[in-house]
Amino acid sequence: MAEYSATASSTEIGANFLEKSNSDSQASISSEENTIKANSKNNLLIWRVFSFFIVFSIWELAGRADISIAFPPFSKVLVAFVEMIFSGEFFVAYADSLPPLLTGLFITIIGGVIIGISIGLVRSAEWFIMPLLIIFQTAPVSALIPMLTYIYGISDTSKIVAIVILGMPLVALNSYKGIQATNPSLLEMSKSFLASRLDTILFVILPSAQKMIFAGLRLGISGAFIGIVLAELLITPTGIGDLITYNRFIARYDKMFATIVSILAIAGLTLSLMRVFEDWLFPSEKNS
Amino acid sequence: MKTGNDTNEIILNTEGIGVTYQESIIALKNVSLNVPAAKLTAILGPSGCGKTTLLKVIAGLIEPTAGTVKVRGKEIAGPGPDRALVFQDFALLPWATVLQNVGFGLRARGVSQKEREETSLHYIKEVGLLGFEDKYPHQLSGGMRQRTGLARALTVNSDILLMDEPFSAVDEQMRRKLQEDLLNLLKIESKTVIFVTHSIEEAVYLADQVVILSGRPGSIADIVYPEIDRQGEIDLIRRQPRYMELVDEIWSSLKRYVE
Ligand SMILES: Nc1ncnc2c1ncn2[C@@H]1O[C@H](COP(=O)(O)OP(=O)(O)OP(=O)(O)O)[C@@H](O)[C@H]1O
Ligand SMILES: [Mg+2]
Numbered sequence: 001m002a003e004y005s006a007t008a009s010s011t012e013i014g015a016n017f018l019e020k021s022n023s024d025s026q027a028s029i030s031s032e033e034n035t036i037k038a039n040s041k042n043n044l045l046i047w048r049v050f051s052f053f054i055v056f057s058i059w060e061l062a063g064r065a066d067i068s069i070a071f072p073p074f075s076k077v078l079v080a081f082v083e084m085i086f087s088g089e090f091f092v093a094y095a096d097s098l099p100p101l102l103t104g105l106f107i108t109i110i111g112g113v114i115i116g117i118s119i120g121l122v123r124s125a126e127w128f129i130m131p132l133l134i135i136f137q138t139a140p141v142s143a144l145i146p147m148l149t150y151i152y153g154i155s156d157t158s159k160i161v162a163i164v165i166l167g168m169p170l171v172a173l174n175s176y177k178g179i180q181a182t183n184p185s186l187l188e189m190s191k192s193f194l195a196s197r198l199d200t201i202l203f204v205i206l207p208s209a210q211k212m213i214f215a216g217l218r219l220g221i222s223g224a225f226i227g228i229v230l231a232e233l234l235i236t237p238t239g240i241g242d243l244i245t246y247n248r249f250i251a252r253y254d255k256m257f258a259t260i261v262s263i264l265a266i267a268g269l270t271l272s273l274m275r276v277f278e279d280w281l282f283p284s285e286k287n288s
Numbered sequence: 289m290k291t292g293n294d295t296n297e298i299i300l301n302t303e304g305i306g307v308t309y310q311e312s313i314i315a316l317k318n319v320s321l322n323v324p325a326a327k328l329t330a331i332l333g334p335s336g337c338g339k340t341t342l343l344k345v346i347a348g349l350i351e352p353t354a355g356t357v358k359v360r361g362k363e364i365a366g367p368g369p370d371r372a373l374v375f376q377d378f379a380l381l382p383w384a385t386v387l388q389n390v391g392f393g394l395r396a397r398g399v400s401q402k403e404r405e406e407t408s409l410h411y412i413k414e415v416g417l418l419g420f421e422d423k424y425p426h427q428l429s430g431g432m433r434q435r436t437g438l439a440r441a442l443t444v445n446s447d448i449l450l451m452d453e454p455f456s457a458v459d460e461q462m463r464r465k466l467q468e469d470l471l472n473l474l475k476i477e478s479k480t481v482i483f484v485t486h487s488i489e490e491a492v493y494l495a496d497q498v499v500i501l502s503g504r505p506g507s508i509a510d511i512v513y514p515e516i517d518r519q520g521e522i523d524l525i526r527r528q529p530r531y532m533e534l535v536d537e538i539w540s541s542l543k544r545y546v547e
Pocket of ligand 1: 331335336339
């Protein structure tokens with residue numbers, strides 16, 4: 001009995017001693033980290049604004065240098081951009097383009113993630129779907145897009161299929177790779193602590209694949225935007241694709257570029273929303 | 289020195305364990321081992337001789353190509369609640385805090401969050417990580433990660449604790465402190481410990497039974513029972529003639545595998 005209490009108290013002392021030294025170093029770590037974090041965040045924003053500024057400046061200069069009439073300076077494009085917002089041209093075009101774009105994005109994201117995760121988790125699905133995905137990823141898929149007309153005609157369906165073809169393989173492949181890349185040691189750990197398959201998927205595999213899945217989503221979203229523009233340029237002259245073609249035809253290059261800028265802006269916005277969504281879904285990642 | 293319980297009970301034994309990787313790499317050959325309850329068994333051997341493999345076979349993570357592992361006479365079929373493993377590479381979830389990592393085993397057992405946190409905090413304190421429960425693994429030193437892995441294994445309250453080089457990532461002072469803590473813990477919690485180590489001194493100082501594995505393929509070369517009197521100052525213990533004799537003895541039997 002005496003021995004028992006003696007050892008118990010010696011453990012306590014040891015623990016307390018450790019605690020003290022620990023909390024000191026902890027304080028210094030966290031304050032240092034915060035300042036680093038804050039600084040790098042501000043710096044990043046400054047650098048981003050700066051890089052936009054440089055690109056637009058070069059554009060402005062190149063446009064004024066009269067290289068070609070088809071290349072107006074940035075200021076003119078900006079004026080055309082504002083004009084098109086108020087004239088309703090954008091509104092009409094996007095009313096045509098957004099519904100298939102959103103539908104296509106939805107299918108790309110949900111379908112891609114589900115397919116990627118499934119083949120990552122179920123070994124037997126792998127041999128079946130992987131070759132298809134790799135073909136879609138490496139083949140010049142854009143060349144296939146005009147052929148969609150033969151199947152789906154000039155319709156929203158063609159647009160949606162184009163988006164899905166260009167976006168989904170990227171999402172699925174990256175989700176699959178993310179699942180496959182789970183550290184085997186963590187899987188062993190999970191097994192040794194008797195976690196069920198579901199727990200292992202929820203608490204080990206998915207969090208570990210999260211970064212790759214979201215990287216795939218960003219690539220897939222970019223692919224989807226390429227898909228809608230290609231579809232509208234190549235097969236169904238409607239929406240923003242038509243706005244580009246039409247303005248090129250009547251030589252309003254400022255408006256043509258303004259349309260392109262608007263697509264880029266919307267694509268960028270969607271990607272940022274994805275980031276916000278990721279941070280909201282996995283708040284802990286902000287720490288690392 | 290251990291109080292009360294029947295000291296000779298064999299809680300775990302292996303019979304003729306053999307492991308062959310990829311049909312050609314023979315990692316273990318015919319390892320038969322008795323592990324007495326509430327004692328410390330050390331597995332000692334040159335690098336790459338199959339110590340981790342043996343521990344993972346005992347943990348139920350690797351299915352041996354030959355032989356069986358029995359806990360209290362019953363053959364195991366994979367991991368079980370009677371054994372908890374401390375990993376050589378820590379195996380912490382990088383996106384989870386110390387508290388969440390330590391509570392992983394309890395979560396897998398369906399323990400409620402409140403109870404999980406209470407138990408986890410208790411063991412976080414026990415391993416001296418109090419104040420670090422909200423940190424992420426990348427914010428910890430190697431030794432702190434190792435202690436997180438140790439706390440995680442302690443929470444599930446298994447009778448048998450399997451530790452793969454548990455003190456390899458810490459400096460000498462911390463190692464000594466953790467070794468003492470381990471001895472104290474065993475006096476309080478009465479656990480059976482099987483630990484892998486590279487250090488002859490550590491094996492002799494901590495273990496009741498030292499299993500010496502030969503070079504690859506690993507098989508049992510020798511078993512030594514230190515029976516060191518561990519009362520009093522460590523430095524005195526380390527100067528005991530019996531202690532130094534044993535270290536020499538083990539070194540001479542290991543030497544021939546280290547070329
Ligand atoms: N998954 C595996 N596939 C093939 N060979 C393996 C595998 N795991 C281990 N080995 C081999 O089996 C042998 C034993 O490995 P093990 O990790 O058990 O050694 P160890 O004694 O723990 O080494 P260390 O002291 O360096 O940790 C090594 O030669 C290793 O190369
Ligand atoms: Mg090892």
